[in-house]
Amino acid sequence: MELNEPRELGARAAEVLALAAEVAAADGVEALSEQTLLDVRSPVRSVRHVLAEAGGELLGYAQVQPGDPASAELAVRPSRRRAGVGRALLDAVRVEPVSVWAHGDLPAARTLARAAGMEAVRELRRxxxxxxxxxxxxxxxxxxxxxxxxxxxxxxxxxxxxxxxxxxxxxxxxxxxxxxxxxxxxxxxxxxxxxxxxxxxxxxxxxxxxxxxxxxxxxxxxxxxxxxxxxxxxxxxxxxxxxxxxxxxxxxxxxxxxxxxxxxxxxxxxxxxxxxxxxxxxxxxxxxxxxxxxxxxxxxxxxxxxxxxxxxx
Incomplete structure (x- = not known):
């Protein structure tokens, strides 16, 4: 597995959107927020993209949005979980001070956050x-x-x-x-x-x-x-x-x-x-x-x- 950080997604945007849809269908909750998807589909701001790939397959995606601190979200293909993809993406986005969203606060997200020594700092209720x-x-x-x-x-x-x-x-x-x-x-x-x-x-x-x-x-x-x-x-x-x-x-x-x-x-x-x-x-x-x-x-x-x-x- 390798991590790539393209300046712009270009033609890869469709792959990221497909990955996001696959994750949402499997988990019953969107892994990527509307703003994150907009920054994939119709970019108007400068954000940081991180792609996890292996053999030409997109395994996962993370996005870092500017702020103080910055905010990040990540998604891992369901068939590629428990193989270190999520932790690799998390480590990649945390090279700068960043808060990471876990939509739905699913058990796997809580486990990943605890393993990385992270604590909950904010809640958004639906x-x-x-x-x-x-x-x-x-x-x-x-x-x-x-x-x-x-x-x-x-x-x-x-x-x-x-x-x-x-x-x-x-x-x-x-x-x-x-x-x-x-x-x-x-x-x-x-x-x-x-x-x-x-x-x-x-x-x-x-x-x-x-x-x-x-x-x-x-x-x-x-x-x-x-x-x-x-x-x-x-x-x-x-x-x-x-x-x-x-x-x-x-x-x-x-x-x-x-x-x-x-x-x-x-x-x-x-x-x-x-x-x-x-x-x-x-x-x-x-x-x-x-x-x-x-x-x-x-x-x-x-x-x-x-x-x-x-x-x-």
Whole structure:
């Protein structure tokens, strides 16, 4: 086995993506995060690639993303495990100060981390809730509205808007406009996630790379403004992968100066109502393990923890 560090993956990107898909199918959890896969498929940043190979076969892959400290992820072909590939990749990425993600914190990852003398330093929790109750509430509200309309000869409101309720006073909620709102969203995101090691560093190029993905839908990316044309003070981004029956609360951002106004709760209910209206069965999201306030907010909306990603150092 040999380790190679190409400056760019080029034609080898397809091999890495195939390896990642094979690992995810075998483990039931993605070994490489969305950002890592984007840096393979549509690179816009300078990252470090490490390939483990033998006889022309790709045995494993690792990527190091810049930061302070840097962050790394690795994946080993299932048929080539327990042969030192994972440890070789781990040693290769640790030539610099780095934190390494273990998605799903599987037993093999914990064993590898312990053998390397690493300790858990961060948790990212995946939370989920069913959407059936949201659909039932919308149907009940629609029936009530229909009855009221019969009595008052009024138009029936869109049922999907009822669970979210009205926006906080003085706030206008609009959908994202590709080609016009990128700078505004990135500015808001940077303020909302100033202390976040990954989310707060997103650039316009990072955003546009996601806009090029087949799942991107600007109608489920909302911006809350204090008035038409004003800079956004909050946003909600929902990710729905074509063919899947779950939707993800992908990014919820509230400007520090606009916190305490109920924007996060309103946008969360808006997202849940829209996902339910589209027939999705489950809503998911990721939240930092030590963000107790956010976890409690989501728990109040019916979310429970279903998996944990752990970062080791």
């Amino acid at each position: 939370m989920a809730r069913p959407l059936a109750a949201v659909r039932d509430e919308a149907a009940s509200d629609a029936a009530t509205d229909a009855a009221d309309a019969d009595d008052h000869d009024d138009a029936v409101p869109d049922a999907r808007s009822r669970p979210a309720g009205p926006a906080p006073a003085g706030v206008v909620v609009e959908t994202f406009r590709p080609g016009r709102d990128e700078e505004d969203w990135v500015r808001l995101n940077a303020r909302a996630f100033a202390a976040h090691p990954e989310q707060g560093r997103m650039t316009v190029a990072d955003l546009r790379a996601r806009e090029a993905e087949d799942w991107f839908d600007p109608t489920v990316l909302w911006l809350a403004r204090p008035g038409p044309g004003a800079p956004a003070v909050a946003s909600m981004w929902v990710k729905v992968v074509p063919g899947e029956d779950a939707g993800e609360i992908y990014a919820l951002a509230v400007d520090p100066g606009a916190q305490g106004r109920g924007l996060g709760g309103h946008l969360t209910r808006l997202a849940l109502a829209e996902m339910a209206a589209r027939g999705l069965r489950t809503a998911t999201l990721y939240v930092e393990g030590d963000n107790v306030a956010a976890r409690r907010t989501y728990e109040r909306e019916g979310f429970v923890c279903v998996a944990t990603d752990v970062q080791y150092r």
